[in-house]
Amino acid sequence: MSRTRVRYEKEAHVARVTMDRPDVLNAMDRRMHAELAEVWDDVEADDDIRAVVLTGAGTRAFSVGQDLKERARLDGTGVEASTFGSRGQPGHPRLTDRFTLSKPVLARVCGYALGGGFELVLACDIVIASEDAVFGLPEVRLGLIPGAGGVFRLPRLIPQKVAMGYLLTGRRMDAATALRHGLVNEVVPPDELDRCVAGWTDGLVRAAPLSVRAIKEAALRSLDLPLEEAFTASYEWEDRRRRSADAVEGVRAFTERRDPVWTGRCR
Structure with missing residues (x-):
């Protein structure tokens, strides 16, 4: 169109x-x-x-x-x-x-x-x-x-x-x-x-793209959940972030005193 x-x-x-x-x-x-x-x-x-x-x-x-x-x-x-x-x-x-x-x-x-x-x-x-x-x-x-x-x-x-x-x-x-x-x-x-x-x-x-997506999903999906259930619910983008290269890159960049290079991809 x-x-x-x-x-x-x-x-x-x-x-x-x-x-x-x-x-x-x-x-x-x-x-x-x-x-x-x-x-x-x-x-x-x-x-x-x-x-x-x-x-x-x-x-x-x-x-x-x-x-x-x-x-x-x-x-x-x-x-x-x-x-x-x-x-x-x-x-x-x-x-x-x-x-x-x-x-x-x-x-x-x-x-x-x-x-x-x-x-x-x-x-x-x-x-x-x-x-x-x-x-x-x-x-x-x-x-x-x-x-x-x-x-x-x-x-x-x-x-x-x-x-x-x-x-x-x-x-x-x-x-x-x-x-x-x-x-x-x-x-x-x-x-x-x-x-x-x-x-x-x-x-x-500048923020890690998978972290941004995981946080947005978790914050919005959990609004109507009791706090205990929010902690145990499944979040698709958090699963991806946890398995991503970025989850390792951010910590490594901090310890090496450099800016992180985000890929937004899972390992």
């Missing part, structure tokens, strides 16, 4: 995924979802990629979510509206319900991150926001629901009463408030956004 809605670039172990419809504030239509699915498939398959930056084109918005003009046209032709998750929809599984993606994804947010755009942010592992970023789930005002995970993730990430206030009213949240609630890692002036993102991706790339 030729990409008309998404830009996908790779450099120095970092993939950059840009939702590229700035004229409509990077609203996501069915074509964009299909293109993004291809990108996420490639991200997972390419062992040279160690980190992903997800962002929106332009300076006005990360993404304002679902393309409502397209939704209105689909409603007019009798296409059934979706509910929770992306089953049966173009681009399934989307990032918001692609629970086995092992690479860390960093959201670079400036401007509006609303509806499905905010839900994408909530699905990322690290979030760096510009001071002008605005977050919100306005679905309740449109007769919709935050079905791409917002209704599930927000109450898990911030206090329940706070989350319900945003979910049930559709009110917006500024970047400072998002930082206070722990929804973003850093908030910086717009002209420092790229420098800050680069600092985080540099840290991700």
